Amino acid sequence: MxxxxxxxxxxxxxxxxxxxxxxxxxxxxxxxxxxxxxxxxxxxxxxxxxxxxxxxxxxxxxxxxxxxxxxxxxxxxxxxxxxxxxxxxxxxxxxxxxxxxxxxxxxxxxxxxxxxxxxxxxxxxxxxxxxxxxxxxxxxxxxxxxxxxxxxxxxxxxxxxxxxxxxxxxxxxxxxAVLNPEERVLGVVLADIGGGSTDVVVYREGSVWYTTSIPVAGQHFTTDAATGLGLLPVAAEYAKITKGSVWFEHLTERDTAEVKPALSSTAIPVHLKKLNRLLHDRAVELVRMMMYRLASNGMVHIPSAGMVLTGGASALPGLADIVADYGKCPVRIGAPSSTLGLPDELLDPTxxxxxxxxxxxxxxxxxxxxxxxxxxxxxxxxxxxxxxxxxxxxxxxxxx
The missing domain is CATH 3.30.420.380 (Nucleotidyltransferase; domain 5)
Known part of the structure; x- marks a missing residue:
């Protein structure tokens, strides 16, 4: 109190x-x-x-x-x-x-x-x-x-x-919460990938240069997994978080994992290659949409400080690598700074x-x-x- x-x-x-x-x-x-x-x-x-x-x-x-x-x-x-x-x-x-x-x-x-x-x-x-x-x-x-x-x-x-x-x-x-003054001055693109939308802001010379919101985010990854694998949304979300990534080339059709969502009494087998392929395709779509928006507004190259990803969906393994590949720039996952004196549970991109x-x-x-x-x-x-x-x-x- x-x-x-x-x-x-x-x-x-x-x-x-x-x-x-x-x-x-x-x-x-x-x-x-x-x-x-x-x-x-x-x-x-x-x-x-x-x-x-x-x-x-x-x-x-x-x-x-x-x-x-x-x-x-x-x-x-x-x-x-x-x-x-x-x-x-x-x-x-x-x-x-x-x-x-x-x-x-x-x-x-x-x-x-x-x-x-x-x-x-x-x-x-x-x-x-x-x-x-x-x-x-x-x-x-x-x-x-x-x-x-x-x-x-x-x-x-x-x-x-x-x-x-x-x-x-x-x-x-x-x-x-996640950018430092040096990044803003050098120029940086921040993408906040939430549940329902991906919000993008570009800083140049310390000031806001461009902002946009893209209607693709974490829930779309979950919906793809639910539809493609025939899972309930809660099971698809659990599979995405605990077993998912954007990499699928090294997997075979025999690679499966048992997932057991909260409150569920039975484990559900999930085909990992299919799961990851679905997540990869949605990730590529999202990154292409971001790059298209930036290019359409005059950004030929990503600024010097690169791109910072934050928000709950930014933690998807391999997503930062896809962004770096398409953006030809350094990429980091941004979370609230530990220098702010926050409780540990808040030091997370979510x-x-x-x-x-x-x-x-x-x-x-x-x-x-x-x-x-x-x-x-x-x-x-x-x-x-x-x-x-x-x-x-x-x-x-x-x-x-």
Whole structure:
């Protein structure tokens, strides 16, 4: 139980396969003191979007109740992640309108930054700006989403009794947890491979250059295994996690393994070559889709720091090798940094988004992202990006 006077921050990762609630305090050394956790299996989500609000509300309630039981009080307003193929992004210039918001003394306050960014962000009909991240003095990276799934997500959280402070794109949150400043400056591609979607973000010179969401992820691997092998989804998931990889050439038709999913009374024989061939083919499809998206948006070569894979499905053996082969670049599996002081169970790629969301809640603690969505991302404030080019004269109560 925490002291009611202590400042705490909360985040919820509402995923396709799980709901994770984290409550934390900021320590004096820049780390995170996690004081409560809540976990629940997810139901009612598909490809990162809520399709059954009633089922999803109960999952959220279960996760929140577990965290609140440890915390000893109600959660503070939370930061939640948003994902799905409805997300779109583009880099937009301000068309010379910056002259009206540039301070005469050269110092940039929060209101000056907001005015400059707002001049470059325009909402198409039916879309809502979720995040705007300045890339340069004349250009802003704008992330938008369809209003329908966004409103459904916020209504579901509210219906579960959660007070929402704001929404953050999950790929930006994951970047907070697994990328270091040097990678952002050199240039890096982060792919967060979750249950329902793969979220990709590209950093160059310390700033966000491109973001996208691909509707292929961990559940698709499981569905392929279930369909191809005639297994129930729970058995296919267990086989994928315990016996699966993307390598099949060394196996024969006689190579089998017995798998016994949780709560099952009997073991099930699985043909390993067929299982791995199914996983390999889906992995190749996913990697090709990522490379196509990157190439279509002007990326001829992967940046110097290569690619970082995170999210639960990134742990599939051999997936990183396929990415390295197609991308012709170094690849690593990214997990929340041990330097953050996290509990051991959170030092896993599965929890990158949840950890990143609570980091975002702490580092952007003076900002309500529901009402003030256009602001400099936490990564720019630390890594010497666009904002560091100017002399900063910020109001004392605002942290950039």
């Amino acid at each position: 925490t002291n009611s006077r202590e400042q705490i921050y909360a985040a919820i990762d509402v995923g396709t396969t799980k709901v994770v609630t984290l409550v934390a305090k900021a320590d004096m050394e820049g780390g995170v003191d996690v004081v409560a956790q809540g976990h629940a299996s997810s139901a009612g989500m598909r490809k990162g979007m809520v399709v059954n609000p009633d089922a999803m509300k109960e999952c959220i309630r279960q996760s929140v109740r577990e965290a609140e039981k440890t915390l000893g009080r109600k959660l503070p307003p939370v930061i939640a992640g948003v994902t799905g193929s409805h997300l779109q992004s583009h880099n937009e210039g301000n068309n010379g309108e910056e002259d009206s918001v540039i301070p005469e003394d050269g110092y940039f306050t929060r209101s000056a930054v907001d005015g400059l960014v707002q001049a470059s962000a325009h909402n198409p009909i039916g879309m809502r700006v979720i995040q705007t991240v300045p890339r340069s003095f004349e250009e802003t990276h704008v992330i938008m989403g369809d209003t329908v799934p966004i409103d459904t997500l916020t209504a579901t959280l509210s219906g579960a009794g959660v007070t929402l402070r704001g929404l953050v794109p999950e790929h930006l949150a994951s970047g907070e 929890y990158s988004t949840a950890v990143g969301l609570v980091l975002w809640a702490i580092r952007q603690r003076h900002i309500n992202t529901l009402t003030e969505s256009r602001y400099v991302g936490a990564s720019q404030s630390r890594s010497g990006g666009w904002f560091s080019r100017f002399k900063s004269k910020q109001p004392a109560e605002v942290s950039v």
